[in-house]
Amino acid sequence: MAKRRIAILGSTGSIGTQTLDVIRQHPDLFEVVLISARNNVSLLVEQAREFDADNVVICNEEKFPELQKALEDTDCKVWEGVESLCRLVQADNVDIVVGAMVGFSGLKPTMSALEAGKIVALANKETLVAAGSIVTETMRRHNALILPVDSEHSAIFQCLLAAQGNEIEKIHLTASGGPFRTWNKERMAAATAAQALKHPNWNMGAKVTIDSATMMNKGFEVIEAKWLFDVEPARINVVIQPESIIHSMVEFTDGAVIAQLGYPDMREPIGFALSFPSRVTVGNRKLNLAELGSITFSEPDLEKFPCLRLAYEAIERGGNAPCALNAANEIAVAKFLRNEIGYFDIARINEKCLKNLDFIANPSLEDIYETNREIASIANDCLD
Ligand code: MG
Numbered sequence: 001m002a003k004r005r006i007a008i009l010g011s012t013g014s015i016g017t018q019t020l021d022v023i024r025q026h027p028d029l030f031e032v033v034l035i036s037a038r039n040n041v042s043l044l045v046e047q048a049r050e051f052d053a054d055n056v057v058i059c060n061e062e063k064f065p066e067l068q069k070a071l072e073d074t075d076c077k078v079w080e081g082v083e084s085l086c087r088l089v090q091a092d093n094v095d096i097v098v099g100a101m102v103g104f105s106g107l108k109p110t111m112s113a114l115e116a117g118k119i120v121a122l123a124n125k126e127t128l129v130a131a132g133s134i135v136t137e138t139m140r141r142h143n144a145l146i147l148p149v150d151s152e153h154s155a156i157f158q159c160l161l162a163a164q165g166n167e168i169e170k171i172h173l174t175a176s177g178g179p180f181r182t183w184n185k186e187r188m189a190a191a192t193a194a195q196a197l198k199h200p201n202w203n204m205g206a207k208v209t210i211d212s213a214t215m216m217n218k219g220f221e222v223i224e225a226k227w228l229f230d231v232e233p234a235r236i237n238v239v240i241q242p243e244s245i246i247h248s249m250v251e252f253t254d255g256a257v258i259a260q261l262g263y264p265d266m267r268e269p270i271g272f273a274l275s276f277p278s279r280v281t282v283g284n285r286k287l288n289l290a291e292l293g294s295i296t297f298s299e300p301d302l303e304k305f306p307c308l309r310l311a312y313e314a315i316e317r318g319g320n321a322p323c324a325l326n327a328a329n330e331i332a333v334a335k336f337l338r339n340e341i342g343y344f345d346i347a348r349i350n351e352k353c354l355k356n357l358d359f360i361a362n363p364s365l366e367d368i369y370e371t372n373r374e375i376a377s378i379a380n381d382c383l384d
Pocket of ligand 1: 150151152221
């Protein structure tokens with residue numbers, strides 16, 4: 001495998017630091033050419049020095065002087081703002097762009113990377129939720145490629161390598177059920193952000209961890225799977241599997257089901273996206289089935305997890321509805337993290353925003369930005 005030059009958008013977050021951990025294990029295979037963060041200057045500086053990154057971008061422009069000063073004795077070129085990021089990901093020295101920014105903010109630089117025909121290892125599912133048809137159309141038009149980093153979608157992608165062109169009958173998207181799987185509705189209604197942040201299996205950033213507690217994350221993954229694999233949502237079946245060992249499955253017309261397994265460790269899907277179609281070691285623990293003993297399955301409870309139902313409704317409706325759901329949810333999750341609203345208020349705000357949506361069946365990219373702005377402001381004013 002020729003050495004691959006990697007740009008990491010969101011290098012100080014959970015996916016970003018784990019990506020760097022995979023790269024650290026294979027200096028002969030990967031080279032870091034660009035890293036970016038929104039706010040975390042100290043970690044960004046540390047990473048820039050360790051990996052000798054050519055370009056370092058801070059998206060929050062107020063933090064630029066601090067970054068500049070901290071790296072003035074190095075060869076790293078420093079930049080500020082998302083516009084710089086959008087330009088730098090298109091450079092010839094970038095082979096793979098790792099999209100690990102949080103939420104809607106990932107859309108713009110991801111679009112830039114796709115317009116330049118890059119390989120995008122995408123962890124930022126909100127980009128596909130908000131603008132799936134535009135993003136995938138841009139990918140095709142510019143001969144770019146999106147490789148999934150989300151563990152479920154990496155699993156589906158790996159299972160599909162066995163498809164040999166055969167049609168998918170069904171996708172079985174596995175879900176851990178999050179920290180509240182065994183709680184009743186009354187207890188969930190009083191759940192705090194601190195309780196929701198204790199995910200049983202996965203160590204992730206705050207936004208996706210709260211989304212896991214509401215199963216909004218799984219709903220977004222249904223939408224993400226529709227766009228990545230061109231499968232109608234009615235063929236995507238969410239199944240609870242608390243052990244998070246089977247990362248997802250694909251069923252074919254003859255009833256054969258192909259699954260991908262492993263202990264939960266994001267370095268595995270990250271490594272596969274970086275090295276595809278090769279595989280590299282990533283330092284994870286190898287599966288011991290006898291020790292594991294059993295894997296259990298059940299149906300998700302839509303009464304306890306209304307966000308999952310809302311995701312199916314939004315993608316069935318299409319147009320700018322999923323974008324609206326994402327915009328509402330970003331605001332609602334931020335409010336929940338600040339302890340301003342309760343657990344079920346997240347779904348309530350999301351549902352209210354979907355109802356108040358100015359529906360556009362075939363939104364342009366500008367319509368998507370406008371929907372995001374408008375719904376974010378409606379969600380902000382929802383004082384349930
Ligand atoms: Mg996932």
